[in-house]
Amino acid sequence: MDFSILASEFASLTFDGIVVGAIYALVALGYTLVYGVLRLINFAHSEIFMIGTMTCYGVTLALGISTSADPLTLTSFSLVFLLIVLTASLASGASAVVLEFVAYRRLRLMRASRLSSLISAIGASFFLTELFRILTESRNIAFPRLVDKEPLFVFSSAYITFDKLLVLIGAAVLFFLLNRVINHSKLGLGIRAVSQDETTAVLMGVNVSKVVSLTFLVGGFLAGAGSAFYMVFYETTKANVGFLVGISAFTAAVLGGIGNVRGALLGSFTLGLIQQYSSAVLGYNWRDVVTFVILVLVLLVKPTGLLGEALQRARV
Amino acid sequence: MSNFVFNPRDRFGDWWDQATILQRSIFRVIVVGVLFALPLINNPIIDTPETSFESVLFYPLVMFAIMAVGLNVVVGKSGILDLGYVAFFAIGAYTQAIFGLYTNLNFWLVLLLGMGFAMLAGTLLGVPALRLRGDYLAIITLGFGEIVRIIAVNTEAIGGAAGLTGIPSPPPIFGVEFSVEDVRPYYWLSLTILLIFLWGIIRLSHRKPGRAWEAIREDEDVAAFMGVQTFKYKLWAFVIGGAIGGAAGVIYASQILSIEPKMFELNLSIMILACVVFGGMGNIWGVIFGAVLLGYLPEKLRFLTDYRILIFGLLMVVMMNLRPNGLIPRKKREVILEKS
Numbered sequence: 001m002d003f004s005i006l007a008s009e010f011a012s013l014t015f016d017g018i019v020v021g022a023i024y025a026l027v028a029l030g031y032t033l034v035y036g037v038l039r040l041i042n043f044a045h046s047e048i049f050m051i052g053t054m055t056c057y058g059v060t061l062a063l064g065i066s067t068s069a070d071p072l073t074l075t076s077f078s079l080v081f082l083l084i085v086l087t088a089s090l091a092s093g094a095s096a097v098v099l100e101f102v103a104y105r106r107l108r109l110m111r112a113s114r115l116s117s118l119i120s121a122i123g124a125s126f127f128l129t130e131l132f133r134i135l136t137e138s139r140n141i142a143f144p145r146l147v148d149k150e151p152l153f154v155f156s157s158a159y160i161t162f163d164k165l166l167v168l169i170g171a172a173v174l175f176f177l178l179n180r181v182i183n184h185s186k187l188g189l190g191i192r193a194v195s196q197d198e199t200t201a202v203l204m205g206v207n208v209s210k211v212v213s214l215t216f217l218v219g220g221f222l223a224g225a226g227s228a229f230y231m232v233f234y235e236t237t238k239a240n241v242g243f244l245v246g247i248s249a250f251t252a253a254v255l256g257g258i259g260n261v262r263g264a265l266l267g268s269f270t271l272g273l274i275q276q277y278s279s280a281v282l283g284y285n286w287r288d289v290v291t292f293v294i295l296v297l298v299l300l301v302k303p304t305g306l307l308g309e310a311l312q313r314a315r316v
Numbered sequence: 317m318s319n320f321v322f323n324p325r326d327r328f329g330d331w332w333d334q335a336t337i338l339q340r341s342i343f344r345v346i347v348v349g350v351l352f353a354l355p356l357i358n359n360p361i362i363d364t365p366e367t368s369f370e371s372v373l374f375y376p377l378v379m380f381a382i383m384a385v386g387l388n389v390v391v392g393k394s395g396i397l398d399l400g401y402v403a404f405f406a407i408g409a410y411t412q413a414i415f416g417l418y419t420n421l422n423f424w425l426v427l428l429l430g431m432g433f434a435m436l437a438g439t440l441l442g443v444p445a446l447r448l449r450g451d452y453l454a455i456i457t458l459g460f461g462e463i464v465r466i467i468a469v470n471t472e473a474i475g476g477a478a479g480l481t482g483i484p485s486p487p488p489i490f491g492v493e494f495s496v497e498d499v500r501p502y503y504w505l506s507l508t509i510l511l512i513f514l515w516g517i518i519r520l521s522h523r524k525p526g527r528a529w530e531a532i533r534e535d536e537d538v539a540a541f542m543g544v545q546t547f548k549y550k551l552w553a554f555v556i557g558g559a560i561g562g563a564a565g566v567i568y569a570s571q572i573l574s575i576e577p578k579m580f581e582l583n584l585s586i587m588i589l590a591c592v593v594f595g596g597m598g599n600i601w602g603v604i605f606g607a608v609l610l611g612y613l614p615e616k617l618r619f620l621t622d623y624r625i626l627i628f629g630l631l632m633v634v635m636m637n638l639r640p641n642g643l644i645p646r647k648k649r650e651v652i653l654e655k656s
Contacts (some may be wrong), residue, residue, distance in 0.1 A: 123632025130626040292459035
C-alpha cells in the first residue's frame with residue numbers, strides 16, 4: 001500500500017488511464033456489438049485483437065523497419081501508420097467474419113444451446129492462441145519504435161507524448177465513425193433491429209445472417225484498429241496478448257452495461273483509470289486481480305452495468 | 317440425423333441390461349483387474365516412446381480421468397460452464413505441499429483437507445457466482461482460476477513464482493512404498509481414488525441429485541417451476557466437482573515433489589474441458605474415454621505432443637458443430653421411461 005505515488009503522479013496516471021481506456025474501448029465495442037446481435041459473449045474476440053497486433057508486426061517486417069531503426073519523420077510515420085491501421089483492421093475484420101462462419105453460424109442456425117456456442121468459441125480461441133504461439137515460437141515480439149516518444153509538453157506530472165495523443169485522436173475518430181454507422185446507415189438499422197428482436201427483424205426483411213456477419217466485421221475492424229494503437233503505445237506483443245486485453249475490455253463492456261455502446265466507452269475509461277490508480281497503490285502485479293475483482297463485483301451487484309444492458313435503448 | 321450416429325454405449329448397454337448380477341460382477345472384476353495390472357504389462361504396442369508408460373498412466377491418464385469425472389458433474393450433468401477448474405486442482409496441490417512440508421499431518425487427512433479447502437473455495441465462489449447466467453459464470457470462473465494462480469505467484473509465503481519443493485510422499489500402504497523411482501504405487505492409489513469417485517458419482521446420478529442436475533441442465537426455469545431447488549443443486553454440483561479436483565491435486569503434488577504456479581494455468585482447465593466435450597458431456601464413461609484418449613494420444617504419437625492444445629481447441633469447435641453430444645453421448649432420460 002503506497003498512496004504517495006498516487007498523489008505525486010496523479011496527472012500522469014490519469015492521462016495514461018484515459019489512453020489505455022481508449023484502447024480497451026475499441027476492443028470492448030466488439031464484445032458489446034456481438035453481444036447485441038447474438039446474446040452471446042464472443043470468447044474469441046481477444047484473439048481477433050491478437051491477430052491485429054501480429055499483422056501490425058508483419059507490416060513493419062514487410063516494410064523492412066527494424067527494431068533498431070530511428071523513429072520515422074512525421075510524414076513517413078503518417079503513411080506507415082495509416083497502412084498499419086488499415087491492414088490490421090482488414091486482417092482482424094476478416095478473421096472475425098471467418099470465426100463467425102466456422103464457430104458460430106452452424107450452431108446459431110441449429111438453435112443449439114448457449115453452452116455449445118460458448119465451448120465452440122473457447123475452442124476457437126485456444127486454437128488461434130496456440131497457432132500463433134507455435135508460429136512465433138512463444139517469443140515476445142518487439143515492435144519497432146515508429147515515432148519519437150519525447151514529451152511534446154508536460155502537464156503537472158503527465159508527459160504528453162505524440163503516441164498517446166495519437167491513440168486518443170484516432171479512437172475519437174473511430175467512435176465518431178461507429179456512431180454514424182450504428183445510427184445513420186442501413187447496417188446500423190439492421191444491427192439495432194436484430195438486437196431488439198430477432199424474430200421481428202426477420203419478418204421485416206432483415207437478413208439476420210448477413211447482419212451478424214457484418215457485426216463481426218465491424219467489431220473485428222475496431223479491434224484491429226485498437227491493436228495498431230496498442231502496438232504503437234506498448235511496442236510489444238505475444239501470442240497470448242489477447243487474454244489480458246480481452247479480459248480488461250470485457251470487464252469494461254460489462255462495467256458499462258454489455259450490449260450498450262455508450263456504456264462500453266464509459267466502462268473502458270473508468271476501468272483504464274481504476275487500473276492505473278490501483279497499480280500505483282498496490283503494485284503492478286496485482287493489476288489483473290483488481291480487474292477480475294471489479295468484474296466479479298459488477299456482475300454480482302449490478303449485472304446490467306452502469307448504463308444498463310441492451311443496445312436498442314442506447315443512442316450511442 | 318440421429319439414426320446414423322453410432323453409439324457404442326447402446327450396444328454394450330443392451331448386453332448390460334440383460335446380464336445377470338454374476339455376469340456383471342465378473343465383468344467388473346475383470347475390468348478393474350486389467351486396469352490395476354496395466355503398469356505390469358510391457359507391451360510395445362501400448363508403450364509410450366518419450367516418457368515411461370507407468371508415469372503416463374499416472375499423469376496424464378488417471379489424473380485427467382479424475383478431473384474429467386469431476387468437471388463432468390459441473391459441465392456435463394448440470395450444464396454449468398466452469399473454465400477455472402484448474403483452481404481446485406491447484407488448491408489441492410498447494411494443500412498437500414504446505415501441510416506436507418510444515419506439519420506432520422497424515423497424508424489421508426491432508427487428502428480430506430485438500431478436498432475440504434477445494435469445497436470451501438467452491439462455496440465461496442459458487443454462492444455469489446451461481447446466481448449468474450451461463451456466459452457470465454464462465455467468465456467469472458475463468459477469472460477465479462487466474463486469480464488463484466496470480467495469488468500463488470505473488471505470495472512469497474507459499475513460494476511465489478518458484479513454487480514449493482520437497483513435498484513428501486504418502487506413507488506406505490500394505491507394505492507398498494511410495495518413492496521417487498517408482499510411479500506405479502501412485503497409479504494404483506489414484507486409480508483406487510478414481511474408482512471410489514466413480515462409484516459415488518454414479519450413485520448420486522441415479523438418485524435425486526442426478527435427476528435434479530439433469531433437469532437444471534435441460535431447462536433451469538422449468539426445473540425451478542417443477543420444484544427443483546436449482547440453486548442448492550447447482551452449488552452441490554459445483555462443490556462436488558471442486559472436491560474431486562482438489563483430491564486430484566493432493567495426489568498429484570505428492571508424486572511430483574515440487575509444484576509451481578506455472579503448472580496451474582488456464583490451459584489445463586481447457587484440456588480437461590476438451591476431454592469432457594470430446595468424450596460426451598454428461599456421460600461418465602464417455603468423459604473417461606475422452607480423458608484417456610486425449611491424454612494418451614499426444615504421449616504415444618510424438619508429433620502430436622507439440623500441437624496438443626492446438627488439436628484440443630480444434631476438437632472443441634468440431635465436436636460442438638458436428639457431434640455436440642460427444643463420441644459416446646449420454647443416455648437420454650426418455651429412453652429409460654419407455655423401458656420401465
